Amino acid sequence: MSILSLNNIRKNYGPIQALKGVSFDVPKGTVFGILGPNGSGKTTMLGIIMDILRPTSGTYKLFDQVPDETHRRQIGTFLETPNFYHYLSATQNLKIAAAIKERGEEDIPRVLEMVNLTQRKDSRFSTYSLGMKQRLAIASSLLGNPEVLILDEPTNGLDPVGIAEIRTLIKKLHLEGKTIIMASHLLDEVEKVCTHVAILKKGDLVATGNVNEILANEDIVEVGAADISKLKMSLERLSGYNSIREQDHLLQLFYPIGATNLESINRHCFNDDIVLNHLQLKKKSLESKFFELTN
Amino acid sequence: MTKLLKIEWLKIKSYNAFIILTSFFALGVVALNYIVYSVNKNMFSQSGAAKMLAPFSPYNFDKTWQTTTYTTGWILLLPALLIMILVTNEFSFRTHRQNIIDGLSRKQFIDVKIMMTVIAALGATLIVVITALVFGWASGTPFSLTGIAHVGYFFLKALTYNMVALLIGVLIRRTGFAIGVFFIYMGLENFISQLLDVWSIKLRRDSAIDLGSMGDYLPMNAADGLLTFPDNPLKGMAKGIMPTDYTYIVWTLSVVYLLLFYWWSSNRMLKTDL
Numbered sequence: 178m179s180i181l182s183l184n185n186i187r188k189n190y191g192p193i194q195a196l197k198g199v200s201f202d203v204p205k206g207t208v209f210g211i212l213g214p215n216g217s218g219k220t221t222m223l224g225i226i227m228d229i230l231r232p233t234s235g236t237y238k239l240f241d242q243v244p245d246e247t248h249r250r251q252i253g254t255f256l257e258t259p260n261f262y263h264y265l266s267a268t269q270n271l272k273i274a275a276a277i278k279e280r281g282e283e284d285i286p287r288v289l290e291m292v293n294l295t296q297r298k299d300s301r302f303s304t305y306s307l308g309m310k311q312r313l314a315i316a317s318s319l320l321g322n323p324e325v326l327i328l329d330e331p332t333n334g335l336d337p338v339g340i341a342e343i344r345t346l347i348k349k350l351h352l353e354g355k356t357i358i359m360a361s362h363l364l365d366e367v368e369k370v371c372t373h374v375a376i377l378k379k380g381d382l383v384a385t386g387n388v389n390e391i392l393a394n395e396d397i398v399e400v401g402a403a404d405i406s407k408l409k410m411s412l413e414r415l416s417g418y419n420s421i422r423e424q425d426h427l428l429q430l431f432y433p434i435g436a437t438n439l440e441s442i443n444r445h446c447f448n449d450d451i452v453l454n455h456l457q458l459k460k461k462s463l464e465s466k467f468f469e470l471t472n
Numbered sequence: 473m474t475k476l477l478k479i480e481w482l483k484i485k486s487y488n489a490f491i492i493l494t495s496f497f498a499l500g501v502v503a504l505n506y507i508v509y510s511v512n513k514n515m516f517s518q519s520g521a522a523k524m525l526a527p528f529s530p531y532n533f534d535k536t537w538q539t540t541t542y543t544t545g546w547i548l549l550l551p552a553l554l555i556m557i558l559v560t561n562e563f564s565f566r567t568h569r570q571n572i573i574d575g576l577s578r579k580q581f582i583d584v585k586i587m588m589t590v591i592a593a594l595g596a597t598l599i600v601v602i603t604a605l606v607f608g609w610a611s612g613t614p615f616s617l618t619g620i621a622h623v624g625y626f627f628l629k630a631l632t633y634n635m636v637a638l639l640i641g642v643l644i645r646r647t648g649f650a651i652g653v654f655f656i657y658m659g660l661e662n663f664i665s666q667l668l669d670v671w672s673i674k675l676r677r678d679s680a681i682d683l684g685s686m687g688d689y690l691p692m693n694a695a696d697g698l699l700t701f702p703d704n705p706l707k708g709m710a711k712g713i714m715p716t717d718y719t720y721i722v723w724t725l726s727v728v729y730l731l732l733f734y735w736w737s738s739n740r741m742l743k744t745d746l
């Protein structure tokens with residue numbers, strides 16, 4: 178079963194195309210990351226799914242059904258900013274959320290405890306720090322222990338301890354079999370937490386699939402010799418790498434992480450009568466991968 | 473709807489502005505009517521001129537309905553202001569989005585707000601009825617339902633004020649700005665209303681076309697126009713000049729405007745990005 182399926186969703190703001198026909202499915206039981214730089218359309222997309230924005234065209238389904246408010250009640254959602262009544266306390270705010278979601282109020286102490294807000298549960302929302310507001314929003318999305326969570330930049334504004342706590346929480350919920358859809362501009366976060374990912378770039382879906390495939394890291398070996406074409410012919414007979422590319426009078430060999438052996442490359446070339454003038458192992462950073470995908 | 477109203481109650485029950493504006497209104501109704509009552513009783517009716525016009529006691533039964541509803545009409549801005557604050561709060565806290573994300577439909581969100589305008593209007597009407605009864609009995613006259621239609625007009629007026637406030641709140645979204653627009657709109661409507669009234673008189677005088685007081689055909693003035701201070705003998709004489717009763721046009725228009733406001737604010741919430 179798909180928790181969410183998008184079918185060619187478009188959203189225009191006047192002449193600006195925020196989403197240019199995005200389609201993908203979120204399978205049940207995954208931690209699905211929606212990754213993209215600021216302004217790539219992540220929040221717009223989640224806004225459409227939650228019926229606070231109208232798509233220009235396209236359709237989507239929740240739980241394989243035409244979506245309505247009853248589906249939204251089964252999903253714990255925290256979108257963009259923590260939205261609460263400033264003059265009410267955490268508990269009073271959560272009572273409203275619980276009433277809308279048709280969940281019992283008895284769950285409120287549990288979720289407040291999960292985000293460490295029990296001590297401040299009777300303080301007005303307006304007195305909260307940014308991190309506390311963020312945690313209250315996460316608590317609200319956990320109300321009633323929903324099977325699906327949609328979290329938009331959940332670690333935004335949290336301190337390092339808070340970030341670690343939220344990530345641990347997401348992993349724990351995943352182990353309980355819940356589906357979590359998480360938007361983030363932090364590649365590192367997606368890589369650490371998610372099982373699947375969809376990458377958005379200026380409203381286009383660049384890639385979607387298993388995290389290990391999409392964000393696979395590679396080691397790069399740069400090799401240089403006086404005669405590049407001879408070197409290339411020689412290296413094409415060498416096995417063990419994924420791909421080869423020529424750049425700036427050097428050849429780049431892409432290896433799976435840890436599978437590189439510089440000595441054997443050197444020996445192979447030497448046996449082919451080629452003397453290398455350049456041999457260097459480069460670790461490809463996640464950031465450069467991100468830039469590669471989104472630029 | 474009960475569930476939705478319960479949610480609205482959770483939002484407002486410990487909200488200071490709600491408590492203050494509601495108490496102000498309730499006290500204001502009593503205070504304002506008491507002032508009119510005592511001025512009339514202690515000063516006006518003692519003067520020579522008034523004695524010539526007598527017997528005119530605005531809080532006697534059959535007049536009390538009209539007097540209290542008219543007098544209270546002056547502070548109907550308070551519940552309207554409350555409605556406007558409650559609606560624009562949702563936009564400034566962005567809770568209108570959160571409510572829908574959490575599982576209200578857009579229609580439920582706006583329907584319960586409209587229901588709140590009805591409840592506020594009913595509440596105001598109830599207070600007015602009690603006040604009318606108390607002052608009526610205090611005047612020592614026998615109970616009478618003559619003129620009870622004014623209670624209905626009062627309800628229409630209260631609902632119109634609240635619905636205009638709701639509509640402006642939904643369209644403008646920012647509290648301060650919305651309140652400003654509300655007052656500017658009222659001023660503008662009154663101005664146009666005056667022009668239309670002058671035009672009505674001219675038409676009647678120059679062309680013998682009687683269209684009533686056209687100033688009363690605008691949304692908020694229609695609601696206002698239904699409520700007037702009880703006719704004293706002087707006004708009775710004035711009536712001779714304007715013989716036709718256009719009340720039914722005015723209240724029909726009131727209802728039509730209410731339907732228009734209902735459609736407009738619903739449509740806005742249902743169709744646009746939130």
